[in-house]
Amino acid sequence: MRTKSLIAKPMLITLKHLFKKPVTVQYPEEKLTLAERYRGMHAYDLERCIACSACVRICPNKCIELQVSITPEGKKKIEAYNIYIGRCMFCGLCVEACPLKPKVITMTQKYELADYDRPSLVYGIERLRGGRESEP
């Protein structure tokens, strides 16, 4: 294995790369196409949710908050559904736990979630609206 080409072969390899197009992606302008199953920001469908709180129970980081009140007719009414995205680790267990089909809580391909303060990292029903289809 020991060769006496000193550093000639490695030099040729680096030289070869000089003439290739760089592989890095120029991020803000150019973005990678994400996989279909990419686990990004959540989406939540209030209309179909049955407030079973399976997602709340399974979340390892306890970052989902569901407030339910009972209407005079004896039905469950969802008062609030908040995801503390700053605590979320995007494991996707909540999506798996959802008993409905199609799932009420899904994960979108949105991943640029930086924000200026902690309160804005709490995503309520309005900000969680819109599943995969409505993504640009």
Place this chain on the structure above:
Amino acid sequence: MMENPLVKGIVGAAVLAALISAALLFLIWLERKFIGRLQHRYGPNRAGKFGILQMVVDGIKLLTKEDIIPEKADRAVFTAAPILAFAIAFLPFAAIPFSESLVVSNINIGILYILAVSSLAVVPTIMAGWSPNNKYNLLGGMRAAAMMISYEVPAALAIIGVVMLAGSLNMVEIVKAQEKIWFFIPQIIGFSVFVVAAFVETARLPFDLSEAESELVQGWTTEYSGMKFAMLLFAEYIHSILASLLIVILFLGGWHGPVLPPAVWLLLKTFAVMLLLMWVRATVPRVRINQLLNIGWKILIPAALLNIALTGYARLLLG
């Protein structure tokens, strides 16, 4: 008026300092870009077209950064080291001929002067290594000193072969003597020795042991920040330019070349040597200190001595 040595000196120094600084900014940008492409990535491309303004932006950043002096540092030495390093780095250029007439000071012992002042660079290095009271700086400084001192010997010995062929210590005369044949052909051993020694003197990969960021964090410049760091960085880079220029002047025929004006030829060749330096930097890992010193003392010095003997013998034979 230009015959007045004082005026000539001041004008030459100003022009040289300006030119080298400009070249420096361009070369650092080029190196980052070139190494980026060798590594299959873009390199700087945010500031300006092709990132050409990157160095300006970095310069502003370094200028506006807080200048931290460690509490237990020797303040005077700590502050003096970058200034000294920067100043000393410029000194050898006074005797470098860019063409037959374009030389600030055409002294008879040009090459000796260059060797002498460039070996001064070890002083600020030791100062920067010792003064901040940081162990990484100290280790880096000691390494740098060991490297510079042990590789000055083979470099000087390799130059002796050139001087024997040219019959002069004057840089202009040395280049003139290469009119027929560039010295790297008759002096192939000396050339190899000098190139390796020059690489080491520039403290770049694979010989950047004094910085060795994977071992010594940043080596002898660890505690420096802001403008002081920039000056040390520039000083190191000027050494690279000097080494490339010396390789070209001593072995690659200086400004000799067809069609183009002599100064352009010299710069082009220097540029090519710089590119080689960058290319090597992107390709190889770092050698270890004991290996480096072994190469210097056990291979290069005997080779350089052999080269002197052979050159002398050849001169005797050929008259």
Place this chain on the structure above:
Amino acid sequence: MIQEDSDRKLALARARPNCFAPTFGSAIFPCGIAEGRMILNIGPQHPSTHGVLRLQVELEGERVISVTPIIGYLHRGFEKIAENRNYIQVIPLTDRLDYLSSMANNMVYVKAVEELLGVQIPERAEYIRVIMLELQRIASHLAAVGFYGNDLGLAFTAMMYTFRERELILDLFESVCGARLTYNYLRFGGVREDLPGNFKEKAREVLARLKPKIDEYERFLSEDEIFLMRTKDIGVLNPEDAINMGATGPVLRGSGVKTDTRITDSYTIYDKFDWEIVTGKDGDCFSRYAVWINEMRQSIKIVEQALDTLPEGPYLAKVPKLLKPPAGEVYSRIESPRGELCMHLISDGAATNPYRLKIRSPAFCNLSLLPHLAKNVLIADLIAITGSLDPVFGEIDR
């Protein structure tokens, strides 16, 4: 490894003011150090400590007299957290152990629980698991080779090249489980989702691109004289010491010991494939690096065979969502890219969370060899040896 006791250290430093380096004194040098030596702290913030390793090095000039690794800077209390989570909630946590090989961490935990439950795993799931684990091994070794180049002072070149190919594998993972690093993919009794439709073709494409690239890395590094100078005969670990001191994985095999949990335990379906255990010759840094390179080739072989024979069928066995395994304990082990990764899981039979979960991490065992390997070497060698042990701190500190 010594967790330093800062109070005691301070007291000692005060009691002996002529101590050479009182602020750096530690449990191993309680009364200062000999004349002409100095103590250097490498890390936890240092360019080549692979995360947050701290090395307390006693130096004589450049020569390393002794080295003490100090760990714990990335301790997150994983084992304790696991005691307070449901069985299924532990899976995403295991992703964060060895973050360069999350799939293997998933696997060892899932395997432990399955052994506790006694679940039969569908054949397709076994195949998918093997494909994922071996792709993970390639990805992890690619990262190891790249980082190793950095440790030896290569200006990022090897890392750019290896990460370029690692990215392809991560793309595959992303298409399968939606994440590039923390997969949370394996489930008790199988895998979470079936492979996407075009996975086979895409995986074959990636492997075809990978093969010449691995040869290229080998040309780039193994035929570089300076790389050889830096790695040959450095940090030599002889086979007896390797076994006695508990080395695992590429470090153990680099010393020439032919053992691999994939063969000795033959978990999942590794025995169905045609591959062999890679061993090194000399037990030095270069042998360990060569094991990485050759193991990648073997992994490619395994993945190709698994892709060819991938059966149809269910990918997940019927396992209740909220697990309550019977009382008992299991000790499950697999071959993670870094070596033998084991989990000791105890269930009390009454709770939906593990009673105790202990992890034996391979990187920890390998790192504990460092004081032995890095005796009487130079600082540069110390870094080269540390890199060749490939420590990952998510796993060591847990």
